[in-house]
Amino acid sequence: MGRAVPVTGATFDVVIVGAGAVGAACAYFATAAGLRVVVLDRAAIASGTSSACEGNLLISDKEPGPELELALYSRQLWVGELAEHAALWEYEPKGGLVVASSEPVLARLRDLAARHRALGITVDDADPAALCDREPHLNPALVGGAFYPQDAQVQPMLLVAHLLRLARVQGAEVRAGTAVTGVLRNGDRVVGVRTSDGDFSAGTVVNAAGTWAADIARLAGVDLPVLPRRGFVLVTEPLPVTVRHKVYAAEYVADVASSAGDLQSSPVVEGTPAGTILIGATRERVGFDRGFSVAAAARLARGALALFPFLAGVRVMRSYLGFRPYCPDHLPIIGPDPRAPGLWHACGHEGAGIGLSVGTGSLLAQTLSGAATALDLIPFAPDRFAENR
Numbered sequence: 001m002g003r004a005v006p007v008t009g010a011t012f013d014v015v016i017v018g019a020g021a022v023g024a025a026c027a028y029f030a031t032a033a034g035l036r037v038v039v040l041d042r043a044a045i046a047s048g049t050s051s052a053c054e055g056n057l058l059i060s061d062k063e064p065g066p067e068l069e070l071a072l073y074s075r076q077l078w079v080g081e082l083a084e085h086a087a088l089w090e091y092e093p094k095g096g097l098v099v100a101s102s103e104p105v106l107a108r109l110r111d112l113a114a115r116h117r118a119l120g121i122t123v124d125d126a127d128p129a130a131l132c133d134r135e136p137h138l139n140p141a142l143v144g145g146a147f148y149p150q151d152a153q154v155q156p157m158l159l160v161a162h163l164l165r166l167a168r169v170q171g172a173e174v175r176a177g178t179a180v181t182g183v184l185r186n187g188d189r190v191v192g193v194r195t196s197d198g199d200f201s202a203g204t205v206v207n208a209a210g211t212w213a214a215d216i217a218r219l220a221g222v223d224l225p226v227l228p229r230r231g232f233v234l235v236t237e238p239l240p241v242t243v244r245h246k247v248y249a250a251e252y253v254a255d256v257a258s259s260a261g262d263l264q265s266s267p268v269v270e271g272t273p274a275g276t277i278l279i280g281a282t283r284e285r286v287g288f289d290r291g292f293s294v295a296a297a298a299r300l301a302r303g304a305l306a307l308f309p310f311l312a313g314v315r316v317m318r319s320y321l322g323f324r325p326y327c328p329d330h331l332p333i334i335g336p337d338p339r340a341p342g343l344w345h346a347c348g349h350e351g352a353g354i355g356l357s358v359g360t361g362s363l364l365a366q367t368l369s370g371a372a373t374a375l376d377l378i379p380f381a382p383d384r385f386a387e388n389r
């Protein structure tokens with residue numbers, strides 16, 4: 001498959017565009033595979049969506065299929081090859097508690113849990129008493145739930161910073177403040193990038209520009225349907241440990257899978273090591289509008305209170321927003337683009353790019369170095385959307 005093709009006089013095997021979680025993971029694994037790598041970002045490292053998100057590494061919210069397989073593969077890396085670095089990015093195997101407020105919702109949750117179990121995923125059914133044992137402050141009106149001990153959390157900005165630092169130790173160059181403005185070509189082949197800081201030639205250009213990946217693809221003359229899906233998060237004042245796990249309403253799974261453009265919100269509540277509680281997350285397709293939305297904040301607050309009534313007495317300290325890199329079929333785009341030889345993509349991870357970053361980087365490095373890939377990349381093919389247009 002598409003091993004990095006040396007370009008005569010090229011300084012690098014791989015140019016990675018974008019220093020978010022995905023670009024950083026690609027750099028880490030590509031350098032570990034012995035490739036010469038440079039990472040370019042137009043702004044600071046982790047200045048895109050990777051610093052405007054939460055850091056959940058979730059198995060529980062994914063329907064069986066390619067995204068779940070990538071999440072399980074990523075988990076293998078988080079707890080295996082990368083375990084020695086876990087403390088650097090505050091890896092916390094806290095587990096996810098999915099809760100239901102009505103019997104029909106609980107029935108759907110049980111069905112998903114059964115399909116997860118069939119794949120070997122650990123899920124513990126929870127009745128109201130078990131919910132209370134795990135989270136004593138939960139609303140007692142909830143009818144039941146499911147506990148996923150394999151769900152975990154990291155601090156995303158620390159993740160990016162340390163993956164890039166480790167990549168540098170392995171020989172990578174990292175250039176912040178370097179905007180990619182064009183691609184270099186040799187005939188049809190993409191052989192590097194033009195930037196605000198000069199040209200970088202390489203055997204392969206990896207587009208890890210997250211929500212801006214369509215712009216990079218366009219520079220090479222190809223379309224990628226990556227669009228922004230805005231999300232708000234509320235941050236409370238710091239508290240003693242009150243919420244122990246990632247707790248979310250079962251409706252969240254349907255929201256994640258939906259393609260609706262209008263405002264969606266189902267409560268996701270989690271504590272952080274700093275004591276603040278994060279309350280997420282809305283989803284809406286409003287382009288890159290950075291305006292504060294009272295409607296979104298109100299929905300988040302209402303949803304959180306339905307799970308944890310004690311939050312009524314807790315102050316919200318701030319809110320932030322980010323733009324998820326959304327693809328119409330909710331799958332990331334990973335691998336070589338046959339429409340522009342030399343251009344590869346690692347983007348479009350929507351609301352799961354922190355969790356899936358390491359699996360993506362590992363798979364990309366496997367293909368770039370000519371090794372067999374741990375997963376089939378066909379579901380993630382960059383040209384899979386072409387026939388729908």
Ligand SMILES: Cc1cc2nc3c(=O)[nH]c(=O)nc-3n(C[C@H](O)[C@H](O)[C@H](O)COP(=O)(O)OP(=O)(O)OC[C@H]3O[C@@H](n4cnc5c(N)ncnc54)[C@H](O)[C@@H]3O)c2cc1C
Pocket residue numbers: 017018019020021022023024040041042043044045046047048049050051052053054055056057178179180181208209210211212216229230231232233280281321322323324325346347348349350351352353354355356
């Ligand atoms: C509210 C919210 C909550 C979320 N919660 C979670 C969660 O709990 N778990 C999870 O796994 N995911 C979560 N996500 C999704 C996750 O944040 C993203 O999927 C992930 O950050 C994408 O990483 P990335 O590296 O692809 O993109 P980014 O982090 O956006 O990095 C792309 C980089 O490309 C750079 N770039 C763009 N154009 C150029 C150019 N022309 N030249 C050079 N550089 C360029 C940008 O500056 C940016 O730094 C959440 C997202 C939101 C909005």
